[in-house]
Each structure stands twice: as structure tokens, then as C-alpha cells.
Amino acid sequence: MTKPAHELDSPPWRRVDGTIMATARAIRKVYDLALSDLGLSLPEASLLAFIADTEPQTQTQLATRLGNGKAALGARIDRLEQMDAIQRRPDDSDRRVWLVHLTERGREVVNAVNEIDRHVREQLRKGIGRTEREQLARTLTRLQQNVDVMWKSAATASSRRTND
CATH class of the missing domain: 1.10.10.10 (Winged helix-like DNA-binding domain superfamily/Winged helix DNA-binding domain)
Structure with missing residues (x-):
């Protein structure tokens, strides 16, 4: 493979x-x-x-x-x-x-x-330095923000379907 x-x-x-x-x-x-x-x-x-x-x-x-x-x-x-x-x-x-x-x-x-x-x-x-941890924290924070936006969007869409 x-x-x-x-x-x-x-x-x-x-x-x-x-x-x-x-x-x-x-x-x-x-x-x-x-x-x-x-x-x-x-x-x-x-x-x-x-x-x-x-x-x-x-x-x-x-x-x-x-x-x-x-x-x-x-x-x-x-x-x-x-x-x-x-x-x-x-x-x-x-x-x-x-x-x-x-x-x-x-x-x-x-x-x-x-x-x-x-x-x-x-x-x-x-084996993971402070700079690497800081970068990882920034990246994961951004990823979490994206997930939060997706979650709110999905919840809003679900609420609309339920109310229709």
C-alpha cells in the first residue's frame, strides 16, 4: 500500500x-x-x-x-x-x-x-519545548473556535428544522 x-x-x-x-x-x-x-x-x-x-x-x-x-x-x-x-x-x-x-x-x-x-x-x-506548546495551544484554540462556530451553526439549523 x-x-x-x-x-x-x-x-x-x-x-x-x-x-x-x-x-x-x-x-x-x-x-x-x-x-x-x-x-x-x-x-x-x-x-x-x-x-x-x-x-x-x-x-x-x-x-x-x-x-x-x-x-x-x-x-x-x-x-x-x-x-x-x-x-x-x-x-x-x-x-x-x-x-x-x-x-x-x-x-x-x-x-x-x-x-x-x-x-x-x-x-x-x-521532548516538547515551550515554543512548541505555545504554537500548539494557539492552533488548538483556533480549532476550538472553528468547532464552536460549527456547533452554533448546526444548533441553529436544527432549531429551525424543529420549529418548521
């Missing part, structure tokens, strides 16, 4: 976008494995770290800021609450509203998550 002259002529699994998706899946698996000793998945660890870096927020605010569905985020919050890593408490200014707070146990878990993250990133970056 001859190799195509250009990667754009390659089958989907050999194109850059295929490589990005495969790499993202592999990185996710590495993080999930590294976090498994803490009993966490990457989305759960990310949620904990986000809560640690911000003021207490409602579940709806967290879902919006993290780009998660309310149901999926609710399940994560339930699980983290069972682990005593977070706690829902009524908002002092509006007792109908519940805010998600990090517990002392949650702070300990976040410290362990940060150490795991540091180690994984160190391993992922081996």
Missing part, C-alpha cells in the same frame, strides 16, 4: 483531526488511570479543582461555566458529596438556593489531584 502524498489525502484515522481525537482519548485514559487511586474520574477531579479555584456556586452556575449538562453535573456532585469532598449548603442570601462548597476533605483531594496533574503534564510534555 502506498502512502498518500499529503496527510489530507489520508484515510480519516491518519489525518490530523483523527490524531487529535485519538490523543485526547488517550490522555483522558491516562488521567482516569492516574486518578483512579483517589476514586475519581477526570471530570470529577476537574470539577473539584474548579470549585477549589472559585467562590461557592449553584449547580446551574457550575454546569454553565463548565459547559456540562445539569444532569451529568448533578451526578458528579452527588458522587463527590458521597465522598465528603463537597457539600451543598443553603445560600445565606436566599435559602431556596443551594451552593456547592469544597470540604476540608475536598481540599486534601484537590491537593492530591494537583500533584497527579503536575506529574501527568510533566510526562506528556517530555
Whole structure:
């Protein structure tokens, strides 16, 4: 079998976008494995770290800021609450509203998550210099912007079809 002259002529699994998706899946698996000793998945660890870096927020605010569905985020919050890593408490200014707070146990878990993250990133970056990472970050940011435009366009088109 001859190799195509250009990667754009390659089958989907050999194109850059295929490589990005495969790499993202592999990185996710590495993080999930590294976090498994803490009993966490990457989305759960990310949620904990986000809560640690911000003021207490409602579940709806967290879902919006993290780009998660309310149901999926609710399940994560339930699980983290069972682990005593977070706690829902009524908002002092509006007792109908519940805010998600990090517990002392949650702070300990976040410290362990940060150490795991540091180690994984160190391993992922081996042989890749800062300039290369900066260029990659710019390229991936542009790619994400393109995806966002495509997503909004598709959602608008879907909404039009539903309303017709």
C-alpha cells in the first residue's frame, strides 16, 4: 500500500483531526488511570479543582461555566458529596438556593489531584519545548473556535428544522 502524498489525502484515522481525537482519548485514559487511586474520574477531579479555584456556586452556575449538562453535573456532585469532598449548603442570601462548597476533605483531594496533574503534564510534555506548546495551544484554540462556530451553526439549523 502506498502512502498518500499529503496527510489530507489520508484515510480519516491518519489525518490530523483523527490524531487529535485519538490523543485526547488517550490522555483522558491516562488521567482516569492516574486518578483512579483517589476514586475519581477526570471530570470529577476537574470539577473539584474548579470549585477549589472559585467562590461557592449553584449547580446551574457550575454546569454553565463548565459547559456540562445539569444532569451529568448533578451526578458528579452527588458522587463527590458521597465522598465528603463537597457539600451543598443553603445560600445565606436566599435559602431556596443551594451552593456547592469544597470540604476540608475536598481540599486534601484537590491537593492530591494537583500533584497527579503536575506529574501527568510533566510526562506528556517530555521532548516538547515551550515554543512548541505555545504554537500548539494557539492552533488548538483556533480549532476550538472553528468547532464552536460549527456547533452554533448546526444548533441553529436544527432549531429551525424543529420549529418548521
